[in-house]
Amino acid sequence: MNTAVSARNISHNFGADVALDDVSFEMKQGQTMALLGHNGAGKSTLIKILLGLITPTGGVINILGRNIRKNTSRSDLKLGYLPENVSFYDKLTGEEILTYFAELKGVGKNRVCELIEEFGLGYAKDRALKTYSKGMKQRLGFAQAILCEPELLLLDEPTVGLDPVASQFLYGKIDELKRLGCAVIVCTHELSLIENNIDTALILGKGRCLASGNLGELRYESRLKTRLTSPSLAALVNDSERLASLYTDNALLLDSESKQDVVQYLTAECGLFDFALKEPGLAEIYHFHMQKYSQLGVVS
């Protein structure tokens, strides 16, 4: 797969305030990257830089093979963007809004009709936006973002206000776009929801990159442990010093080096097959980094 976005040493200051400090990442076409961080970490600033709304103070960006410099036109790039707070002119109807954006982007009316139906808004297409619920506005905003069948899609909190079924539908649409080669950057605080829908994550803390990579890399780098639990574990632990040394909180805590050995010991030596392994999730990894850096005084 080709590189969709390459960002090297991106920095940005607002006056004396540092919003981004030497952030680098790369993503391929067809990949989804979660952009994570506390409030004020620099996520929206990074998205605005990618959209060309802000020129970074320093660094080099390449999007879909184009080196993006100050004043580079992005009009030939197929970018889709869903802002955090979808806000359109609320006296227009849903259909009028999508038609307006379709005309701006040179997209035909049939695509508007197709998306309205696909997003379950057909019944409300002639109603003014001010009568839409938050979730309906969010669906309309997402339809607007993918009107042009984007090659790079930037989504700021896409599932806020959506019910679980609508969130699943949205990630289903993202999967369809990915299969067509679209690269997707999702900025979110809903970590458990996004965990199964991403290829990589970039975690920012006060403008700096705290960690990046796929889930396996993030797990390895954090050194967080896998939890092994079983109803029969307590009895086994009583008879084994080795297991006792790993036992905390009704579980064996295993690092990546010892995991395989311990599992083999349990199955081969102890005849234990009734156990569950729980790898550290994205939320745990995120909190680990936030805690680590708050201790160092980087994140307040």
Ligand SMILES: Nc1ncnc2c1ncn2[C@@H]1O[C@H](COP(=O)(O)OP(=O)(O)OP(=O)(O)O)[C@@H](O)[C@H]1O
């Ligand atoms: N237009 C601006 N002028 C001055 N400072 C700004 C501006 N926009 C953002 N900042 C500052 O830059 C830093 C990063 O802000 P940004 O909005 O990128 O964070 P964020 O990670 O998107 O936060 P949130 O999760 O709260 O939306 C913050 O310290 C913020 O106060």
